Amino acid sequence: MANQTDLVNRSNGRIEAVQEREAIAPFVDVYENVDELLLLVDVPGATNDGIDVQLDKGQLTILAKRHEDAAGSLLAGEYRACDYLRVFAVPQGIDPSKIDAQLSGGILRLRLPKSESVKPRRIEVKQG
């Protein structure tokens, strides 16, 4: 495959993306217990200010931007600074105002607490 040095003759049939920066799908773990859903996302290189989590119409969008961390001229490369993007359909009964996101060591921890109405409730049986 030729390097893109020629600006005039583009190889035909190749569709160009609008943005140069690509978004890849990071690995995600999804756990659940009685109180909440817990998501763990691998986002190495992302920092707090680059993370955007939104819950809209039952869709949870996780976008993490990675900082350009070039430390000189590249001699050999296996990855490029990219964005991490995953979109999930989230079940009903999640309280959007209580979603909590924490980033440590390249792992994003998302806690999605269930609202009170969907939590299982124990009914006490009274003596008649």
Next chain:
Amino acid sequence: MFSRFGDASRDFALFDEFRRRMDRVWEDMDPSWSASPSNAGTHASSAWPRVNLYDAGSNLVLKADVPGLSEKDVQVTLTESGVSLAGERKVAPPPGYSAHRQERTHFSFSRSLTLPCKVNPEQTQASVKNGVLTVTLAKAPEAQPRQIAVQAH
């Protein structure tokens, strides 16, 4: 009711997976193909962790993605002409939770890389920040860039 936890952009992940497999076919045919910087990122190597090597004048800087690993989990060993990275990532589900989806896997890795020049082992530093391992290797004196003064006659 909480079992309907679906991934809306899964269709596109399928394309990614296809591309990754095709890249591996190319890589098997010609290993230099993925190693050239112009192909960096889009055609990632299948080795883990993925590594970038930079030339920063008097240093070589090596960066590797190691999400979830702390300083204690990574061993960096320096030989005369190369550097090797070893480590292990253990993934334990948090207690009290049931799992819907587990894509983040347990990793145990060991990679050896040949460096383009000799390095000074005394001045090598390694750190882990935001899930990225950075190893700074000082070039040996004979490999340092040297400014030659141009003299007028």
